[in-house]
Amino acid sequence: MLVPASPFNGFTNYGIGIGLRAPHYDHILTRKPVVDWFEIISENFMIDGGRPLRILDQILEQYRVVQHGVSMYFGSAEKLDREHLRRLKTLVKRTKTPWVSDHLCWGSVDGRYTHDLLPMPYTLEAAKVTAQKIRAVRDFIEVPIAVENVSSYAEFHVSEMTEWEFLNEVVECADCGILLDVNNIYVSSQNHSFNPMDYVNSVPAERVAQIHIAGHSKYRKYILDTHDHPVIDPVWKLYERAIQRVGHTATLLEWDDSIPSFREVHDEALKANKFLSATVLAKAV
């Protein structure tokens, strides 16, 4: 069994967390529920002042917080946005996040942002460009970086390898961590007809800094990554396998739309305990 604390998650040993979302602010600040950690969307707090930062400071007084970004676009052919980096670093100093995660994707061209997580062509050229960016960001913000696999709905003719081969190429070149999203693996596997277990079994376990779980929406011809439902059984199975390989790893439930009560979201996340406990038992035996 691998030791989960690693340079890729700042040698931490976090348990089960949930995403910090506005509808839950009051509950969290007044009831102070026991939660191992919260994940924040960095961009929501890369601002100059006001209520969001005040709430964040109140959360930081009592909880551990990890930053997750949605617009660094490591895979973009464009240069990094210096203003974005400067604001990100300011926030990193505020939260003292042990690691920062963002997506293995692109989303802007010629300074125009789509605000989407667009899929990468799986080529060596793209892997090289992406790895260089990850290294540059890590050197600037001075905390470990974990890249997250995204859900995708399209594939490119130019791809030279599978998605997991591409992910492995990037993280080896960048020497960074992985935020393994098992829901995204499931969604993409259904959209592109591959075995999701092949993906989970192929990632370098020692680099997995964190795991995401979430729900999605099924349509007639494809699945959309909507984060608005509970986690389904096939995704729990992928999670179980990931935990078997990786060990007791920081796990986070994402629920971003049609957000139910805090308790419902937290209870859904805590279902992961069943699998995490199994790894502890296995280690003890």
Next chain:
Amino acid sequence: MKLAAIQKRMARAVMQPLTRSEQMQHRAPDGSAMRKYAARFIKPNDRLSSFERLEIYNRQYWFRVLSALQEDFPGLHAVLGDRRFQKMSEAYITDCPSQSFTLRNLGARLETWLRKHPLWAGKKQTLALDIARLEWADIEAFDGKSETPLRLEDLAGAADGNIKLKLQPYIWLLDFHYPVDNLLLEVRDTAEERDFASNAFQERKKRKRVQAVAKLKPAEIFLAVHRVDESVYFRRLDREEFAILTALQNGKTLARAIEIGFRKSKVPVEQRASAVQDWFQHWATLGWFCRAESPKALKTPKPGSGSV
């Protein structure tokens, strides 16, 4: 095809407006057939063509940016109505796509753009510009920078007319042709009413918004968009208050700002000193002043050294 070329090609298609029935256009940005355009770089699968796979991203882009703009500009939406707001939003985002890593800034250029494109608001152009300006100020004031406020006693040194006072960076001073503060509050109240799913209820909400716009009569107002306890408020100002604060915000000395404030004022001369004193007391209580950086900045006075 190289990475940069693929990304340019895909982004151009993704950001191209949808058809009226919210589908991807059959004509690509380069004028060719979109079916061929998509097939050149996107693989089909056993369920979806290259066109259909690209269309998923095209639709998601537009649903995302349109809903973000609608969320940020409910007042402008009420003024223009559903259909015109939707069309205006598409045209605006096509001309001014997001240039920021955050969707918060999507509406930053809306007022300027609307001014250049008066056809969208037609006879309601003045009202539309007013409400768009207020709604953008609301966004800016919500998460704008704040500095340590000067207390009332700190302002004691303001007896020196040559000093410069700095306003909190989050404060926006605006003058309007319509009482758009009331309109926006009414629109928000309607939106916050319990969101029953029935069509009849939605229709009633819509009628209320339409009525709120229809009954609005022109009236010159002066407003400070500011924060108290991290919530944004609109505070009506007298014409003179507005002029003094604007002059201070523009870096004028206190004496000069007061002089500008009372230019053409109808406030009797003998009442001006007490009016200024009252205003300063309110502004300081609201924490609107902070330390200026200029050499002539206000210095913290010794305790008991007088008042404004």
